[in-house]
Amino acid sequence: MAKSSFQALPGTRDLQAPDTERMRALVDVFAEEASAAGFGMVIPPMFEDVRVFDRLGEASDVVSKELYAFEDKGGRQIALRPEFTASVCRMFAEQRPITPWKVWYSGPSFRYDKPQAGRYRQFDQVGAESIGTNDPDVDTELIALAARFYERIGLTNVTLLMNSLGDAADRPRYLEALRSHFEANLDALSEQSRTTLAVNPLRVLDSKRPGDAELIEAAPVLADYISDEAATAFERVCSGLDLLGIAYERAPRLVRGLDYYTRTTFEFAAHGLSASQNAVGGGGRYDGLIAALGGPEEPGVGFALGVDRTLLACDAEGVFGAPDATMNVWVVSTSDGLEALSITNELRRSGLRADRSFDGRSMRAQMKAANRSDAEVAVIVGEDEAANQTVTIRPLRTDGDQVTVPRAQLVPAVKELLPS
Numbered sequence: 259m260a261k262s263s264f265q266a267l268p269g270t271r272d273l274q275a276p277d278t279e280r281m282r283a284l285v286d287v288f289a290e291e292a293s294a295a296g297f298g299m300v301i302p303p304m305f306e307d308v309r310v311f312d313r314l315g316e317a318s319d320v321v322s323k324e325l326y327a328f329e330d331k332g333g334r335q336i337a338l339r340p341e342f343t344a345s346v347c348r349m350f351a352e353q354r355p356i357t358p359w360k361v362w363y364s365g366p367s368f369r370y371d372k373p374q375a376g377r378y379r380q381f382d383q384v385g386a387e388s389i390g391t392n393d394p395d396v397d398t399e400l401i402a403l404a405a406r407f408y409e410r411i412g413l414t415n416v417t418l419l420m421n422s423l424g425d426a427a428d429r430p431r432y433l434e435a436l437r438s439h440f441e442a443n444l445d446a447l448s449e450q451s452r453t454t455l456a457v458n459p460l461r462v463l464d465s466k467r468p469g470d471a472e473l474i475e476a477a478p479v480l481a482d483y484i485s486d487e488a489a490t491a492f493e494r495v496c497s498g499l500d501l502l503g504i505a506y507e508r509a510p511r512l513v514r515g516l517d518y519y520t521r522t523t524f525e526f527a528a529h530g531l532s533a534s535q536n537a538v539g540g541g542g543r544y545d546g547l548i549a550a551l552g553g554p555e556e557p558g559v560g561f562a563l564g565v566d567r568t569l570l571a572c573d574a575e576g577v578f579g580a581p582d583a584t585m586n587v588w589v590v591s592t593s594d595g596l597e598a599l600s601i602t603n604e605l606r607r608s609g610l611r612a613d614r615s616f617d618g619r620s621m622r623a624q625m626k627a628a629n630r631s632d633a634e635v636a637v638i639v640g641e642d643e644a645a646n647q648t649v650t651i652r653p654l655r656t657d658g659d660q661v662t663v664p665r666a667q668l669v670p671a672v673k674e675l676l677p678s
């Protein structure tokens with residue numbers, strides 16, 4: 259085949275059925291669970307004033323290296339969203355909805371990441387956020403939403419990692435302790451982490467570089483530095499998870515890529531995937547982000563799950579395959595009239611899955627297409643049927659006899675022949 263002049267850009271993919279159908283089914287499950295728990299869908303724009311995302315923290319890779327930022331024709335500095343939380347918070351700050359504001363979303367995010375399996379430059383996320391309440395039970399409720407979602411899609415090999423980052427006021431003391439620890443061992447630290455250390459020592463803990471692992475293991479633990487209030491809130495979240503039977507591991511060195519997180523922080527790791535892409539989702543509290551975007555001092559908590567990675571994890575566990583897309587009926591017509599058009603339309607209006615061939619192909623070619631479609635029955639209109647206002651219905655997957663019925667009997671007669 260001749261090579262086309264253009265290819266999809268690195269880190270982007272052309273998705274088609276059945277992958278797209280599977281993705282849609284996954285989002286449908288999430289939508290059902292979120293909606294049943296009182297979360298309303300939001301659709302923020304895919305691009306924003308770049309400063310909305312700058313607030314996520316200059317030390318995060320997402321902002322410093324991976325942002326798709328550019329100037330639009332109006333001279334505005336804008337960026338494609340690298341995630342939804344900042345847009346949702348901007349939306350809250352601008353619209354001031356009644357609190358608690360519980361929302362969910364789905365759609366693509368964009369990061370100039372190094373493309374590899376499970377890491378793309380355009381990838382889909384689903385997520386939920388709850389803004390306007392400090393109640394730690396809300397944190398538990400959100401994690402429980404993700405857990406029900408995993409349960410519904412049949413994913414079991416996922417570990418929930420939990421940590422508390424404490425409050426903003428707890429941070430300086432801990433950062434100081436971390437900085438001293440890493441500075442005392444600067445030679446052992448990777449070059450990239452040394453750069454990160456200068457900007458934000460917390461982010462060094464996020465390094466996945468093998469050389470840094472030992473130093474990170476020996477680093478001071480945040481739990482020793484957080485306030486009593488933050489510690490009590492964290493224990494409340496953990497008790498809630500215990501009560502709901504949601505298993506988790508405490509991960510005292512878990513920090514998240516973005517700087518605005520406070521208190522509860524969590525990540526979902528799928529064991530079926532390799533370490534560099536095993537984070538299928540994550541989230542936490544971000545008390546302070548809304549105020550940083552010019553909104554009121556309202557706390558927030560939320561999470562986002564990577565749709566593409568979740569599906570890779572499903573592949574690894576052999577669960578949540580593509581939904582059945584086979585046709586019920588294939589319409590075959592060798593008459594010159596418009597019968598195929600009206601019959602197919604009538605079948606579809608009655609709720610059946612129906613399709614047909616085009617281009618006036620021979621009976622043989624059309625029957626071949628019918629068989630290839632996996633349809634259970636064929637509805638056949640030849641010259642005789644057209645002249646007599648009848649249709650012939652032929653079972654394709656069973657030994658049953660074909661029947662010829664008046665055209666007006668089409669739908670009930672087809673339904674009779676379909677397996678229930």
Ligand code: AMP
Nearest residue numbers: 371376377378381537538539540564567
């Ligand atoms: P994050 O905001 O980095 O925690 O991202 C939330 C989730 O989105 C992650 O757990 C991943 O599942 C997914 N994700 C993040 N970056 C990418 C990417 N470049 N490609 C595919 N999925 C991603």
